[in-house]
Amino acid sequence: MSQNYTDFSELIRARKSVRKFDPNYKIGQEEITSMLEEATLAPSSSNLQPWRFLVISDQDLKKKINRFSFNQEQIETASAIIAVIGDTEMYHNIDEIYLSNLAAGNIDEEHVKIQIQNAKGAYPNAPLETRRGIATFDAGLVSMQLMLIAKDRGYDTVPMGGFDKKQFAESFELESRYEPLVLIALGKAAAPAYGSTRLPIDAITTYM
Template sequence: MSEKYDILSEVIHERKSVRKFDSSYNISKEEIASMLTEAIEAPSSSNLQPWRFIIIQDQETKKKVKQIAYNQEQTETCSAIIAVIGDTEMYHNIDKIYQSNFEAGNIDETNMERLIQNAKGLYPSAPADVRLNITTFDAGLISMQLMLIAKAKGYDTVCMGGFNKKQFAEAFDLSDRYVPIVLIALGKAAVPAHDTTRMPLEEIATFI
């Protein structure tokens, strides 16, 4: 096995969901931005990147989120809460994204125009529930990538779907276009996370 695989495997196995954070530990805005910059290399449907982030470090705001998140302790003691928001109208960025890829030399003009035409023929007319499913799936990809990056840098996380999404959207004045997907608490563990088991592969995978 390659050294890269060994490193990745170690990070995967070390990452655990932490719910007790060291409330005195601070992660700088710059380092969080650095982690997010790497995380947004995650794939997305047609590269439309339907994710947005609200990074909450203010202590009073974290207390407000704690109430929205059914009083989960980690929302108040972590260094930051990263709210992953889904853009269900990701099609508004079609021209911008493919033009950027053309200017970067990743695609030629013919392919740019073809991709723009295909995306505009698909996403704006897709039912709202289909676009929400796409957005949720893509948000899951970047959330996992972010948590692995955090662990590789020596930090801990827990991903929370258990919060009142309607209240969160209202508290942060989100328009209907944007949907809260998950909250990721980021910080340093105050106590080690406990291990969990996984179902045997032979019970969940079929090779044909």
């Protein structure tokens, strides 16, 4: 259901954070899966893809989330809430990811062995705070990509960091390695988003 934006710049400018959604509009699981598949083409540190997704469409669960998310209207009216979860122990996936890349013909056996050795030497030994930072950064990349994909397909989104992450993790019984980082409300806008301005580029950019 692409909106056929004439170019990427138009798409970027069309995406706004929407907070009023049509509560009767539903987006099917197949469509959400397709958007997530495209979103995960985003880059990540050493391609370890430390993101996981919890797609919440059940109304009772959305109401439960809202109790520790400052009662934000969009949580209950959006078609789905996509929780982007960071995997702080992304190193458990090193073999699977790199050997898959080898099987796909993207790398030769000699170099994949070097990659696996380097990754296993770095990530398991990195402090938790460092791994948390990596997961958070990569979650931002995949989240932005998801929101642009959604807009291109005619949907609207708003990212939310304002929720009790500890309560969220406990409510959904997340293993300690998984940390909720952002909630993305996904649906069909019921009212236009507010406009917003940006700081002048020359005030925030230095060329050297």
